[in-house]
Amino acid sequence: MKALAVLYATREGQTRRIAEHIAATLRKRQFMVDVLEVGRDLPADFDLARYGAAVLAASVHFGKHERAMIEFVKTHRRELERLPSAFFSVSLSEAGAEDASATDGRRKRAAANVKAMIGEFVRETGWSPPHMHPVAGALLYRQYGLIVRLAMCLIAKLTGATTDTSRDHEYTDWQALDRFADEIAADVDRRNSKQELRS
Numbered sequence: 055m056k057a058l059a060v061l062y063a064t065r066e067g068q069t070r071r072i073a074e075h076i077a078a079t080l081r082k083r084q085f086m087v088d089v090l091e092v093g094r095d096l097p098a099d100f101d102l103a104r105y106g107a108a109v110l111a112a113s114v115h116f117g118k119h120e121r122a123m124i125e126f127v128k129t130h131r132r133e134l135e136r137l138p139s140a141f142f143s144v145s146l147s148e149a150g151a152e153d154a155s156a157t158d159g160r161r162k163r164a165a166a167n168v169k170a171m172i173g174e175f176v177r178e179t180g181w182s183p184p185h186m187h188p189v190a191g192a193l194l195y196r197q198y199g200l201i202v203r204l205a206m207c208l209i210a211k212l213t214g215a216t217t218d219t220s221r222d223h224e225y226t227d228w229q230a231l232d233r234f235a236d237e238i239a240a241d242v243d244r245r246n247s248k249q250e251l252r253s
């Protein structure tokens with residue numbers, strides 16, 4: 055059986071944690087998984103066609119997904135379209151959209167933001183993944199430098215997120231990620247049994 059590829063692009067590390075978590079869940083389902091950071095880990099002879107599925111994850115900064123992921127998808131779109139695949143879009147807007155304590159208005163505005171950012175990714179790359187999962191990221195106040203911390207605090211104030219800079223805040227729903235990984239595993243199993251029937 056072919057290995058599965060989990061490919062990610064991150065700036066502050068949360069998407070790496072998400073990619074590793076998805077990979078760990080898939081390994082528990084007996085798949086071999088390679089986890090690779092696009093723009094850093096890919097060997098010169100990287101060939102997506104060697105894999106049985108592709109799981110992509112990228113974070114959002116200033117309304118855009120990581121440039122390295124956009125370039126990766128543009129380059130590999132044809133192979134991606136032939137494989138079972140999924141895309142995980144990691145942002146703080148999704149944390150707002152999932153925040154049960156937020157007002158209806160704030161949740162709707164956050165959800166509209168997520169939709170717009172994903173729409174822009176699909177337009178720019180030309181790739182519509184069969185599974186698209188927005189994922190709540192993290193607000194890592196203790197890890198940001200002073201300027202980013204102040205800017206994020208201001209944005210948090212404007213959008214209704216927490217301004218408590220004394221600690222980091224993680225919003226990722228790890229159990230939801232397990233369910234999404236299970237869907238991917240089921241997709242790959244279905245594809246493999248169809249191929250076995252044909253051969």
Ligand SMILES: Cc1cc2nc3c(=O)[nH]c(=O)nc-3n(C[C@H](O)[C@H](O)[C@H](O)COP(=O)(O)O)c2cc1C
Pocket residue numbers: 063064065066067068069070112113114115116117118144145146147148190191192193194202206
């Ligand atoms: C400088 C900066 C800009 C950001 N811009 C956005 C944004 O425009 N929209 C959004 O929803 N989240 C934004 N975020 C939140 C990130 O998407 C979130 O922190 C995510 O967990 C980062 O993932 P990473 O650690 O994998 O890079 C921003 C974060 C930082 C530090």
